Every structure is written in structure tokens, then in C-alpha cells.
Amino acid sequence: MSRELSASRAHATVAPATQRRLGAQNLAQFGAYGLLVLLAIFSLVPFAWVVLAAFDAHATIYFQIPRSWTLQHVIDLFTEADGVRLIINSLIYTLGATVVTIIVCTMGGYVLSRFAFPGSRVLLLGILLLRIVPPTATIVPLYLLATSLGFRDTYHGVILVLAALQTPLALWMLKGFFDAVPIAIEEAALVDGASRLRAAFQVVLPLAGQGVAAAGLIGFIGAWSEFLIPLVLISDQDKMPISIGMFRAWISYTQVDWGLLAALSITYMIPAVVFYVIARRALQSSIAGGLSGV
């Protein structure tokens, strides 16, 4: 209904509207829907195996419709020590890194938003440039650094490295969110005798709360999904996160419990996808340069 309406509205602006063009228009729309459906299938098909195998009593590496459904893999994952440990480890690394990122970037972002000092513009652009350095390019010295600091096979070492990787984007995002809070509000608080610190925490921070949440979600997704850093820094079986547990299980090709691995994959995927959907708008605008001025 709405399509006909909008089509006719559009035609009112485009003169002369002919019947032949309307037919071509419908055909083009039909083709466009076809393409979108194909892309949706392309997006979903790889996940079909993961979803089915997680609930298949006789799961294999192949896609198959389960003959008998079961919740046993999911139950095993959350009751057997190995599965629980992977999940807890991932939560420790990720929550730790997210908390560190939020704290340091909220503080830094506030200052970058409110103060101009010699070199502050260059500093901002430098931080933006750091965003492009992937762990792939620095992993060798990171390993040596972690060794000399005693950070290998420690929770705090991995947490700090993961937090550092999330920092450039989070700092930029939070600066943008603080820029959106009018400076007049905290000036009023300062005039009323509040200290700078109090004005920042009690007046400005609550107003930028959504931004802090968005930066936290994006930081969480990044740290949660990280593979290379724990692959190199963690060799202790008891401290491995989900990503490395999956990799270990996958390369031990012959003795894989596919149902359990699929259940683990789904468990691993759900928080990332849910948070991604919540933070999508912030993510997109962070790419488009929707962030306010340098």
C-alpha cells in the first residue's frame, strides 16, 4: 500500500508519468527485492550449521536437520568445568578491559572536549591515527613487552592490552559526546561554587551517560571478540578465553565435540550481536565522521 502511494506521489513530481515507466519501475523493484533476499540468505546460511548443530544430538561438522533435538550441549557447556571456565575467562578479560577503557576514556574525553592546550589538536589527530594500528602490526613487540613486564598468562596483562586497543575509538567517541553537552550547564555549576571535578562528575557525566554506555558496548564487543592477543599472550589452559578455546577445539580435528563447539559458538556470538544492534547507530556515526570537531 505505502509503496503504491509513494510511487504515485513520486510520479506527481515527475512529468510526464507514463504507464510504461510504472511497469519498468515495478520490475526494477522486483529485481531489487530479489537481490536483497539473496543477500539475506548469503548472510544467514553460514550460521545455519551453528544453530542446528548446537541442538542436534548427533551433531557433525556438516549442516544437517537434526533427527533428534537436544539441549544437552548447552547444558554441558554451562555445567562442565571446561566450558564454564572459558566463559568466565572471557568475561573477566572483557569486563575488565571495558571498565578500564570507560574510566580512562571518560576522563580523557572530558578533558579533550573542554580544554584547549598547546598541541591538543595534534594530539586528537594522533589518537585518531592510532585507531588504525592493528594488533597484527605490533604483536611481536607486544609479546616481548608482555614478557618483560611479567604480563604473559596474567588476567591483568591481557586486560590492559585489550583496553589500550579500544582506547583510541572510545576516546574519540566520548569526546564527541561531551562536546554535545552544552558548556553553559557546567559553567552554571561552577558559578554556584562547585569544583571542576564535581561539575564534571555530577553535572556533565550524567548528561553524557548514553555516550559512555555506547563507548562501553563497542569496547565490550571489541575485547570479547579478540583472538590474536590472547593467542599470543595466554598459553595457560586455565586462562584461555572462548576464542582460543574454540580454536584449540577446532584444530584437534578428530576429537571434536561438534555439538558442544556449536553451543559455545552461539553463546559466544549472542552478546556480541545484541550489543552490536544496540550500539549500531553510534558505531555508524563513528565511521562517518559524525563526531564533532577537532
Next chain:
Amino acid sequence: MQPVRTWRDAVFVIAFLFPALALLGLFIVWPAIWAFAQSLTNRSLTGPAALHPQFVGLENYRRLLQDSEFHASLGKSVLFVLLSAIIGQTVAGFFIAYLMARRPGWQLRFTPVFAAIFVLPLAAPETVAALAWASLTTGTPEGLLNRALSLVGAGPVQWLQQYAFPVIIVVNIWRGITFAMVFFAAAIESLPTSALEAAMIDGATAGQRLFRIVIPMLRPQILIFLMLTTITTFGIFGLVYFLTRGGPQNATEIIGIYVYKRAFQYFDIGLGSAASVVLLCLLLVLGLYYVRLMKEQV
């Protein structure tokens, strides 16, 4: 923004900025510099050269220059970026976004439903994405892709043995194209409609409207996305390593995997560092252009 005038302000700024800058300095800037320093030594991961590395000047770079595996790896990375990030994600993604976006005389329904589905490939952690594709491309007749082939009487194909490189290109297109579409569709819909309507009244064809109006107006967004996906794709490691570990016979040894293998499997820290310095320089050039674009944008 206010200038820092008093000592109190200065202390406040330094105290609040320090933790973030310390993290960035210690774990990103310093390793980047140290990579360069290490690349000038014969450091190894084990043995005497691990404890007492010696300065060898540009020896590692000379070895890189002569290492045909490094040339191949760099070439594969460039091809990987060109085919998956530039053509597959950006160019194809943009054209499909143009189909999807609402604009004068054109509106599709259910786009929010499609947008929700399109989130999945990028939102899934790379290990899940890789495992899902490993199942899909299993080489035996039971693999889903091979069963699809058998419907038309072809196959089975040993995907990850015979076509490993094309497979990782498709996987990376899969991971980014739908995000590109949703991103570009939002950008197209944010364009003022008056220019397009005027062009339609003047009788401009769909192609003319796309190439003369939409693309020039969206040039900044297109370039920023292009730079970011190019940079990200050069840095890819886990997605490919999980699927193929660089094999078979180095067929998918992109630069990230080359660095990892040299340093952590062959214990050649010097050579691995030299290769990562090359990667860093490449990214720095792209990154400086990206920063310039962002500066114009904001």
C-alpha cells in the same frame, strides 16, 4: 573549549589525560617503535639470540627483499584487499545500497528487517564466522556447499584445499558487504532530495543521477569507508588464520599470518618485526590520508 590558564587547570588536564595516554603509549606507540628497533637485530624467540640479540643493521630488510614468500605474502594481501575490501565490500556494497535506499520515486519495504539480518556477519566474532564457513566449505560430499553443487551434478570440491584464496576473499566480502550497504544506504537517504528531484524533472537517467549527483555528493563518506575497510583488511589475522592457518602451502598467507608465523613458529623475531614494520608503514600512509579525510569532514 577553554584555554588552560591556571595551574589548577593544567594539573586537572594532565591528571585526567594521563591514564589514557599511558595506555596508548605503552601498548600501541611503544610497540610500534620497538618493532622498528627489533627489526634491526637478529633476535630470536629462543636460544642465545633471544637473550643477547645483536645489531645487524638492515640485514632483516635485505632478507625480506630476497624472500619470495614475503613478496608472495604482500602480493596476496594487496589482492585480498583489492578484491574483498575495495571491490567486494565498497563498490558492490555501494551499488546495492543505492538499490535499497529510499529516494524520490523509489521506496522498498521491509528494509529494517533486511538491515537486522545484515548485521550478523560483521557482529559475529571472527572465530564464529570462520567456524561457520569451515562447516559450509567442508570438502567432503556432505559439506553444504558441495551438496548444493551436487544438485547441479558438479563437485565435490575440496574448497579449502583447491580454492582457499577465493574462499577467504568471499568470506571477507560476506563479512563486510552488508555493513557497507546499510552504512551507504543511510548516507544516501541523508542526501537532500531536491537535487535528485530536479534531475528527474530534467529527465536525467538513473545512471546519470547516480554518477553525476549521488556519488559526487557522497564522496567523503565513500572515501572514509574505503580507507577504513582497506586498513582493517590489511590487518586481518584471526578470520583467515582460524580457517586455513595460512595454508595450503602458503596459499592464504596474508601479511598478518606471515608476521605471526615468522615470529612465533619460526622464532625469527627480527624478520617478523621487519615484516610488521613494512605493514605499519603501509598502514601509516593509508592512515594519514584517512586522518586528512576525517579532518575535512569534521
